[in-house]
Amino acid sequence: MAGDQVRWGILGCGDVTEVKSGPAYQAVDGFSLVAVMRRDAAKAADYARRHGVPTWYDNADALISDPSVDAVYIATPPASHAALAARVAAAGKPCCVEKPMANSLAECEAMQRAFNDAGVPLFVAYYRRSLPRFEQVAQWLATGRIGAVRHVSWRLCKPPSEADLRRELQWRTDPAVSPGGYFDDLGSHGLDILDHLLGPLVEVTGLASNQQGLYATPDAVVAHWRHASGATGAGTWQFGADRAEDTVTVMGSRGRIRFSVFAPFDVVLECDGTTERHTLVDPPTVQQPHVENLRRALLDGVPHPSTGASALRTARAMAAILG
Numbered sequence: 001m002a003g004d005q006v007r008w009g010i011l012g013c014g015d016v017t018e019v020k021s022g023p024a025y026q027a028v029d030g031f032s033l034v035a036v037m038r039r040d041a042a043k044a045a046d047y048a049r050r051h052g053v054p055t056w057y058d059n060a061d062a063l064i065s066d067p068s069v070d071a072v073y074i075a076t077p078p079a080s081h082a083a084l085a086a087r088v089a090a091a092g093k094p095c096c097v098e099k100p101m102a103n104s105l106a107e108c109e110a111m112q113r114a115f116n117d118a119g120v121p122l123f124v125a126y127y128r129r130s131l132p133r134f135e136q137v138a139q140w141l142a143t144g145r146i147g148a149v150r151h152v153s154w155r156l157c158k159p160p161s162e163a164d165l166r167r168e169l170q171w172r173t174d175p176a177v178s179p180g181g182y183f184d185d186l187g188s189h190g191l192d193i194l195d196h197l198l199g200p201l202v203e204v205t206g207l208a209s210n211q212q213g214l215y216a217t218p219d220a221v222v223a224h225w226r227h228a229s230g231a232t233g234a235g236t237w238q239f240g241a242d243r244a245e246d247t248v249t250v251m252g253s254r255g256r257i258r259f260s261v262f263a264p265f266d267v268v269l270e271c272d273g274t275t276e277r278h279t280l281v282d283p284p285t286v287q288q289p290h291v292e293n294l295r296r297a298l299l300d301g302v303p304h305p306s307t308g309a310s311a312l313r314t315a316r317a318m319a320a321i322l323g
């Protein structure tokens with residue numbers, strides 16, 4: 001680290017870094033973005049020019065070994081996460097990797113071991129743990145507003161996209177890049193926030209299938225689990241539905257909480273015959289609170305809500321569901 005500053009480099013400055021994440025590494029006090037990398041040199045140079053980043057590379061090792069880079073954010077598709085993270089750990093630099101953590105449980109476990117052995121922190125961009133609407137849900141649960149939690153259910157449904165119907169392959173439907181398909185990308189976010197809100201998922205079982213035949217990855221997934229607290233859980237993920245739906249219900253002994261993982265709906269508390277509703281809009285740069293918590297972790301020693309260890313629990317649940 002450079003005193004009270006952390007200088008970041010990004011591996012894979014693609015779409016996710018344009019608005020959702022990249023600008024936060026420039027806006028947070030104590031952080032700066034000093035280098036970006038993309039295999040396409042022209043696109044790397046263009047990103048650097050448009051975002052005012054002083055250095056760009058078309059080679060990952062060049063960015064990782066750059067002495068002006070203190071920490072690395074890996075924003076490539078998940079198939080490359082494990083190999084790139086291993087090189088960052090070997091360089092002794094803190095790392096934040098996009099979700100899902102990697103393409104297999106074995107890769108995730110190897111990543112965590114590498115950073116443990118190197119003595120540097122690993123974070124994973126499950127940024128919903130830091131968003132205000134989920135912090136509100138966490139506060140309701142922590143203060144016992146719905147009593148003892150009995151059960152949680154999540155249903156996520158989406159119709160096939162136009163690209164899916166045309167059978168156009170993209171990373172979320174390419175088994176070489178994302179073996180679990182849309183479930184890898186979207187299911188991981190929700191299961192991770194349930195781990196955060198309700199505790200680790202244990203005794204996880206699931207079934208994944210392909211009903212539409214539009215691509216080779218699963219398009220229908222169901223699961224049951226128990227949380228370490230004793231609460232039960234169930235999930236349904238359907239990517240060939242007639243309409244979109246994203247509903248989480250947490251049932252307790254005195255009431256229930258309703259929210260959405262992805263849609264910008266209100267968080268709703270129902271207990272003792274009353275209803276409490278909060279509209280908490282996500283920031284335009286949705287990873288901003290997550291990156292602010294990275295700053296607190298690296299410069300102030302405040303534990304971050306999304307680490308390699310917590311993401312590894314999500315990876316274990318995902319692996320159990322997909323078999």
